[in-house]
Amino acid sequence: MSDMINQYRNNFLKEVESKVEEGEWVKNCMQCGVCAGSCPLGDAWEHTPQKIFMMIRAGKKQEVLSSDAMWMCTSCYNCIVRCPRELPITHIMHGLAHYAKRLGLAPKNNPTLKFAQIFWNNLTKTGRVNELKVGLSLYFMNGFVEGIKTSLKMQKVGLNMIKNKRFSIAEAWGGHSVKDKSGLHKMLKKAYDLESARVDK
Amino acid sequence: MAIATNQTILIVGGGISGMTAAIEAAEIGKNVILIEKRPFIGGRVSQIYKYFPKLCFPTCGLEINQKRIKQNSGINILTMSQVASVTGSTGDYEVVIKTSPRYINEKCTACGDCATVATSEIDNEFNYNLNKTKSAYLPYSNAYPQRYVIDESVIKTDEGKKIADSCKVGAVDLSMQESETTLKVASIIWATGWQPFDADKIQPYGHDRFDNVISSVEFERMMDPMGPTSGKLVRPSDGRDAKNVAFVQCAGSRDHNYLKHCSRICCMATLKQTTYITDTYEDGKADIYYIDIRAIDRFEDFYQKIKNKDNVNFIKSKVASITEDKKNKNPVLNGVDTEGYHRYANSYDMVVLAVGMQPAMDTSILPKDITINEHGFMENNDNNGGMFAAGCAADALDVNRSVQSATAAALKAVQVVNSQS
Ligand SMILES: Cc1cc2nc3c(=O)[nH]c(=O)nc-3n(C[C@H](O)[C@H](O)[C@H](O)COP(=O)(O)OP(=O)(O)OC[C@H]3O[C@@H](n4cnc5c(N)ncnc54)[C@H](O)[C@@H]3O)c2cc1C
Numbered sequence: 001m002s003d004m005i006n007q008y009r010n011n012f013l014k015e016v017e018s019k020v021e022e023g024e025w026v027k028n029c030m031q032c033g034v035c036a037g038s039c040p041l042g043d044a045w046e047h048t049p050q051k052i053f054m055m056i057r058a059g060k061k062q063e064v065l066s067s068d069a070m071w072m073c074t075s076c077y078n079c080i081v082r083c084p085r086e087l088p089i090t091h092i093m094h095g096l097a098h099y100a101k102r103l104g105l106a107p108k109n110n111p112t113l114k115f116a117q118i119f120w121n122n123l124t125k126t127g128r129v130n131e132l133k134v135g136l137s138l139y140f141m142n143g144f145v146e147g148i149k150t151s152l153k154m155q156k157v158g159l160n161m162i163k164n165k166r167f168s169i170a171e172a173w174g175g176h177s178v179k180d181k182s183g184l185h186k187m188l189k190k191a192y193d194l195e196s197a198r199v200d201k
Numbered sequence: 202m203a204i205a206t207n208q209t210i211l212i213v214g215g216g217i218s219g220m221t222a223a224i225e226a227a228e229i230g231k232n233v234i235l236i237e238k239r240p241f242i243g244g245r246v247s248q249i250y251k252y253f254p255k256l257c258f259p260t261c262g263l264e265i266n267q268k269r270i271k272q273n274s275g276i277n278i279l280t281m282s283q284v285a286s287v288t289g290s291t292g293d294y295e296v297v298i299k300t301s302p303r304y305i306n307e308k309c310t311a312c313g314d315c316a317t318v319a320t321s322e323i324d325n326e327f328n329y330n331l332n333k334t335k336s337a338y339l340p341y342s343n344a345y346p347q348r349y350v351i352d353e354s355v356i357k358t359d360e361g362k363k364i365a366d367s368c369k370v371g372a373v374d375l376s377m378q379e380s381e382t383t384l385k386v387a388s389i390i391w392a393t394g395w396q397p398f399d400a401d402k403i404q405p406y407g408h409d410r411f412d413n414v415i416s417s418v419e420f421e422r423m424m425d426p427m428g429p430t431s432g433k434l435v436r437p438s439d440g441r442d443a444k445n446v447a448f449v450q451c452a453g454s455r456d457h458n459y460l461k462h463c464s465r466i467c468c469m470a471t472l473k474q475t476t477y478i479t480d481t482y483e484d485g486k487a488d489i490y491y492i493d494i495r496a497i498d499r500f501e502d503f504y505q506k507i508k509n510k511d512n513v514n515f516i517k518s519k520v521a522s523i524t525e526d527k528k529n530k531n532p533v534l535n536g537v538d539t540e541g542y543h544r545y546a547n548s549y550d551m552v553v554l555a556v557g558m559q560p561a562m563d564t565s566i567l568p569k570d571i572t573i574n575e576h577g578f579m580e581n582n583d584n585n586g587g588m589f590a591a592g593c594a595a596d597a598l599d600v601n602r603s604v605q606s607a608t609a610a611a612l613k614a615v616q617v618v619n620s621q622s
Contacts, residue, residue: 032451032519033521034519034521036542036544037520037535037536037544038522050537051542082405082458082521084455084457084458085457086457
């Protein structure tokens with residue numbers, strides 16, 4: 001019996017099931033469309049979750065993993081709450097985004113992806129977010145001229161944040177950090193190795 | 202009342218299933234006691250306007266069964282009664298039954314004088330509280346027994362006295378009290394039926410907020426000439442003709458947030474209800490929003506017939522949410538269709554939610570070893586001893602299948618009785 005079922009599963013569906021976080025849920029989608037209709041940003045992106053799940057089952061690996069859909073999700077959880085089959089849709093979408101990034105198939109120049117990378121690099125360096133550097137990297141994400149423009153526009157907000165001790169100029173030199181930085185890096189490395197072992201097997 | 206013995210079959214619930222089981226067992230000579238918690242028998246079938254698939258009126262079938270019951274001295278009916286407890290085992294159960302006072306005795310001729318003098322009004326349960334009825338009332342015109350009921354709220358008032366004085370045959374008895382009866386029976390058939398899933402719980406659909414979003418059971422009452430709108434198909438908000446109507450399938454069914462099971466009859470009920478619209482208005486139009494159409498069993502023909510109509514459309518999509526157009530109180534259905542992934546926001550005069558069927562059985566009074574499945578239905582199996590489920594107590598069924606299931610249960614109960622002697 002299970003052999004029969006497997007015949008109907010294409011390779012990409014199997015790949016998603018084994019390698020994407022929560023990917024084993026995809027086959028349970030009954031294509032009712034409630035997630036698509038409930039997404040507040042639904043008409044702004046290329047593919048709704050309903051469509052993405054159908055594309056996975058149709059074996060469209062390239063189209064799925066290069067879609068901007070997963071990067072547009074704001075984690076509002078409307079889809080999860082309403083899904084009649086309790087699919088963890090938000091988590092599946094994030095799992096797909098992560099997997100696409102890993103394979104280098106994620107859409108280039110996607111602002112969410114870029115920001116996520118900046119944030120991650122910043123956070124993992126010291127174990128603390130360096131607000132100043134995150135802010136500046138974000139402003140200069142799209143080039144020098146664009147960066148100056150945004151900085152000037154945000155000047156007042158920045159000054160107010162300094163006044164209210166939300167960030168400090170001193171962060172420019174090193175910035176604050178967790179106590180055991182090398183311990184943190186070891187931990188992250190281990191997590192990365194575990195994850196790779198799962199995904200690359 | 203006939204004396205209950207270990208030869209007696211008790212049937213709990215007097216819907217079409219309970220009536221059928223009672224008649225089948227009594228017509229082969231068995232002693233039957235039928236108890237019903239409402240003041241009349243017939244159950245939810247009596248609240249349906251037309252029957253699928255023939256589109257005839259259910260009163261006709263109910264009348265035939267009422268007649269068979271009247272003609273049979275082996276059937277005793279206790280209305281306004283419920284089971285309080287069950288003990289014992291196959292062939293030898295002891296059941297305690299609580300009967301609420303009706304304040305009207307068998308002398309009632311259903312002349313209606315009491316209702317004429319009654320002044321206060323109560324929610325009309327028969328019409329799902331869509332309108333009011335007098336405090337002295339006949340539940341509905343064809344109610345069996347044809348006997349009025351006086352509502353608890355007026356018993357100790359002047360109005361109660363007036364009602365009592367109005368009766369020329371001495372049928373009003375304001376001193377009636379709740380009573381308790383203990384019965385010995387051989388076998389018990391549970392025919393407690395179903396209740397509509399509470400549409401208010403499906404928050405994205407706004408049944409509790411929008412006047413023109415109604416449930417399928419409310420729609421059945423609306424079509425009845427004796428119903429809350431005297432049979433007029435109009436919008437609850439302003440009484441305007443409801444010509445452009447949408448149906449939302451699986452409202453509460455096949456959904457882990459509400460009822461997990463498929464209620465099975467809602468597709469057929471909706472297909473049937475589209476004819477209410479297209480038969481009433483020449484320019485009427487119905488749109489059905491569905492996940493899959495499950496026209497159970499041999500009803501595929503009926504589906505094809507409706508599908509071929511130009512004024513009935515099928516949209517494959519579970520509606521995501523319903524909003525209201527503030528200007529005209531039109532409900533607006535929002536979602537994405539599965540055939541083409543088009544996003545829609547469609548406006549209608551009225552929307553009908555095809556609500557699911559939920560088991561009505563109060564399982565707390567059952568002995569522990571009775572098999573209740575994860576959806577709350579009682580499953581027939583050998584562990585249940587001399588107890589059997591019939592009709593919608595066993596599963597979400599249409600009338601045809603309920604009657605089959607009730608006949609089977611009656612046969613099983615008769616076997617228990619026969620094995621006693
Ligand atoms: C919108 C809608 C439309 C439908 N239209 C059709 C149709 O056109 N054709 C068709 O074939 N089917 C139709 N059905 C299905 C039909 O209503 C059921 O098949 C039928 O009601 C089942 O009968 P029943 O006797 O099993 O249950 P019920 O009709 O629910 O009867 C159960 C009885 O038991 C009583 N009861 C419950 N608990 C107790 C208790 N503890 N003690 C004493 N009494 C109790 C209740 O008061 C009730 O009288 C429709 C259903 C819906 C929701």
